[in-house]
Amino acid sequence: MKKILLVVFAVFISILALAQNPEDLRIDAIRLASRGYFNKSLECLRQIPADSLHADDMRLCYNNFAQLGQNDSLAYWGDEILKRNPYDASLIADYTPRLNNGWQGIMGRKSFPEKVIDICKKYCERDSTHILINRQLAEAYYNIGNYDLALSELKKLEAIGDTCFGTLYTLGLTYWQMGNNSTAYDYLYRAYEKNDHHAYCLFVLGIVSNKVGLGAEALSYLDEARKLLMPDRKTLFRLHKELAEAFKLKSEPDFRLDELQECMRYAEEKDVNELTYQMGQCYVALKQHDKARDCFTKFLEATENKEYNDKIKDMRSDAQRTLRMMMW
Numbered sequence: 631m632k633k634i635l636l637v638v639f640a641v642f643i644s645i646l647a648l649a650q651n652p653e654d655l656r657i658d659a660i661r662l663a664s665r666g667y668f669n670k671s672l673e674c675l676r677q678i679p680a681d682s683l684h685a686d687d688m689r690l691c692y693n694n695f696a697q698l699g700q701n702d703s704l705a706y707w708g709d710e711i712l713k714r715n716p717y718d719a720s721l722i723a724d725y726t727p728r729l730n731n732g733w734q735g736i737m738g739r740k741s742f743p744e745k746v747i748d749i750c751k752k753y754c755e756r757d758s759t760h761i762l763i764n765r766q767l768a769e770a771y772y773n774i775g776n777y778d779l780a781l782s783e784l785k786k787l788e789a790i791g792d793t794c795f796g797t798l799y800t801l802g803l804t805y806w807q808m809g810n811n812s813t814a815y816d817y818l819y820r821a822y823e824k825n826d827h828h829a830y831c832l833f834v835l836g837i838v839s840n841k842v843g844l845g846a847e848a849l850s851y852l853d854e855a856r857k858l859l860m861p862d863r864k865t866l867f868r869l870h871k872e873l874a875e876a877f878k879l880k881s882e883p884d885f886r887l888d889e890l891q892e893c894m895r896y897a898e899e900k901d902v903n904e905l906t907y908q909m910g911q912c913y914v915a916l917k918q919h920d921k922a923r924d925c926f927t928k929f930l931e932a933t934e935n936k937e938y939n940d941k942i943k944d945m946r947s948d949a950q951r952t953l954r955m956m957m958w
Contacts, residue, residue, distance in 0.1 A: 652678045652679075652682050655674045655677050655678050656675075656678070656686075656687060658671075658674045659672075659674035659687075659690055660690065662674065663693065663694055663697075666697075668694040668697045668698050669694075669698070671694050672691065672694050672695075675687055675691055685711065685715065685718075688707055688710055689707075689711060689721065691707045692704055692708055692711065692721070695707060696724075696728075701728065701733040704728070705729075708721065708725040716749070716752045716753065717752075717756050717757070719763065722749055722750070722753055722763055722766075723760075723762040725749070726750060726763065726770075727766055727769075729741065729742040729743070729745055729746045729770075730742075730743060730746050730766055730770055730773060741773060743769075743771075743773035743774045744770070746766055746769070746770035747767065747770045747771065750763050750764070750766055750767035751767070754767070761787065761790070761792050764783060764786065764787055765792070765796060765797065768784045768787065768797075768800060769800060771783060772800055772803065772807075775807075777804050777807050777808050780800070780804050781804050781805075781808070784797060784800060784801045784804060785801075788801070793820070795821050795825045798818075798820045798821035798824065799817075799818065799821040799828070802814045802815075802816075802817035802818035802821055802831075802834065802835075802838075803818075803834060805817060806818075806837070806838055811838045811842050814834075814838045815835070815838045815839060815842050815844075818831060818834060818835040818838060819835065822835055822851075826854075829855050829858035829859045830855070832852070832854050832855035832858065833851070833855040835851045836848045836849075836850075836852035836855060839851060864896070866892075866895075867896035867897060867901070870889045870890075870892040870893045870896070871889075871893050874889035874890050874893060874908070883911075883915035884912075884916060886908075886912050887909060887913070890905055890908055890909050890912065891909070902932075903929055903932045903933055906925050906928050906932070907925070907926070907929045907945050907949060909925050910922045910924075910929060910949065910952070913925060919956050922952070922956065923953065926949040926950075929945070929946075929949055930946060930949055930953075
């Protein structure tokens with residue numbers, strides 16, 4: 631019996647060792663990530679001892695956290711990879727735009743341009759011609775307000791033929807910040823020709839057009855920027871509807887009524903009846919009974935013989951009950 635137990639134990643240990651084999655864990659981690667199971671892929675990678683992690687394992691951790699939107703963890707692995715290899719161009723080209731754009735943290739949104747400068751300058755010691763990395767270096771200089779260095783990097787990019795929207799746009803912004811509105815106009819207009827639906831490009835192009843005396847042109851660009859920056863009708867409706875709901879939960883009928891009135895400006899026909907009913911509720915809470923009566927009467931007339939669901943039935947019953955109470 632003792633021998634049998636020893637054999638069973640030995641088999642169990644062998645199975646456990648096989649399950650913990652780093653190569654098997656790597657294969658599982660890659661397979662799971664390829665199918666979208668990023669957390670499970672990370673669970674596999676966590677079982678590999680830290681001193682046994684390969685560069686590819688670390689990059690898979692980075693990619694998994696990128697997919698999960700966990701930026702602090704992504705940054706940890708980005709930094710760990712660069713400690714081993716500060717010349718990993720593919721990682722730098724992915725990591726530095728994230729640092730330049732930044733992300734939301736406990737203290738608000740934060741970007742890391744100084745870190746981008748350190749990473750890119752180190753890389754440039756070996757290769758100073760990588761366009762994607764040099765773009766991020768220029769962007770980082772712009773983000774910290776060092777427009778002289780930003781301009782120097784951007785002009786190098788332009789000299790080697792990089793005239794994409796981003797490079798032209800940042801050149802335009804840089805000249806604008808430096809007070810050179812004429813040159814800013816030239817670059818922003820070239821950027822606009824490549825992408826005429828970038829709201830902030832249109833906005834700044836409108837500003838510099840005014841500065842160089844092109845008033846009619848400025849109006850055109852600023853009007854297009856306004857249209858692009860303005861939320862669409864459905865978004866505005868939903869925004870004010872949620873605000874109204876929040877004020878309802880706070881028992882603030884006056885503010886709720888203001889938001890419902892804003893909703894009416896953007897409402898589709900199917901939403902009008904419910905809004906009318908809700909406005910009636912606000913008027914009751916505000917003791918404006920005449921207005922409440924008008925809203926409930928209008929609601930009941932509009933929904934007569936249209937009790938399509940329990941929600942409409944309940945609202946009609948409540949409106950009728952409230953009207954009877956107001957008659958006493």
